[in-house]
Amino acid sequence: MLGNDVKVELFGPPKGELPDAIQSYNDAKLNYYSIVVKLTYKNQSFLFPGDIYKDMEEKLNAQYGDRLKADYLHAPHHGEVTSSSPKFIEKVAPKAAVLSSNIWVNMPLLERLERGVTKAYNTGINKNILITSDGKQLQVFPEKDRPAQK
Template identity: 45%
Template sequence: MVIGNIKTLFTTAILSSGLLFSPSGTNLFAAGLLDSLTKLAPIEITAVTAPSAPVSALIPFKSAPALKAYFVSVGQGDCEYIELPNGKNVLIDGGPNPTAPLVQFLSQRNITKIDYVVLTHPHLDHYSGLEYVFSHLQVGNFYDTREDNTGASGIKALRAKITAIGVNVVYPAAGDNLDWDPGEVQVKVLNSCSTPGESNSGTVLNNCSIVLKVSYHNTSILYTGDIESDMETTLVSAYGSQLQADVLKIGHHGSNTASSAAFLNTVKPKTAYIEVGAGNIFAFPAQTTLSNLQAVGATVYRSDLSGTQEYTISGD
């Protein structure tokens, strides 16, 4: 071993109680130290040099977990699923079918528990698939709007079931920050009808949609439910540049009642997902919506053409 200008020979003694180092030439037997000696071997260590790279560079780097967002193809309806970096998960809406294809999506991934379920608003094409979730999966928390859909027996039955099984129900308000992954993921509520109400107006119910902005590592996703252009205008006035997001879940399935040029110019999405059924009777997405998205340079994915899509935000 070279320490400064001193070279020393060592003999390594491996004892049953551990390792013993002694300068070469020491009489270990005479010293009475080798009663339990199992092996003795001379080793000459000629040099110890500093590593050529910083110590930090030699430590394996472990990437932070990613956030994975899925835009689930459920036909003419909405359904989104999120895997958070902390291992918890989120389901936003459940689509129009109580048995499929959400069931298939969950089964393929062996998902038996949902930590956070969000119903953006009480329209059948958003809540019907949740009937399966609350009947067959363990659910930690349910986020709901207080606006009720007059005469819609399905949502009344679903909400009654959720209460009966004891799931924690949360009514978020605009401005709330949700602690789904504290310190890592920011989840901000931008819109919600948090005071009790009831309506059979499609526009009123759509504009009560819970709107969420999910941000992780300087990348964000804006989930808009079915908000229409008048609510988009309200959000632009309230939040301005805070609406900017890398990814936009297009409101109201690409209808011409949403995705106004002013809203898209404020959000400035790089990627947009339209959840729409193939050959739907509404002829969604509207050409106006597609043109507005093209004008802001967004890459567009449609569930009727491409099926379920995944968007990953790296933890690096």
């Protein structure tokens, strides 16, 4: 707890597995053991799952279930196809999500997120994205709007 209004939960890496689990420093191994943090401020929650892949998402779903629900999701692994499985997104059920990739845009993921109640943003399209919360409401201010799809 950080005061009465802020709570931090660590969902990953799995307790007791580090440092012994890291035998090499390849990207897949390091991404698997990314830190997964949920920050709750009053009635608003924010999930930051680092660069985890779908297999870790499945483990988190099984272990934490509804505790993964969050108002904001920073898409795992920059929104790449290795992550953000439908079951994980369904469990988190975010109102807003950001894919932080200036190099490429996973449009199918953006569209899948927005089919639910999620407003999705990508730094490659929206540029800088400011997210604010008073603990009751979440507000997102993108530097640029996404062009309308034709």
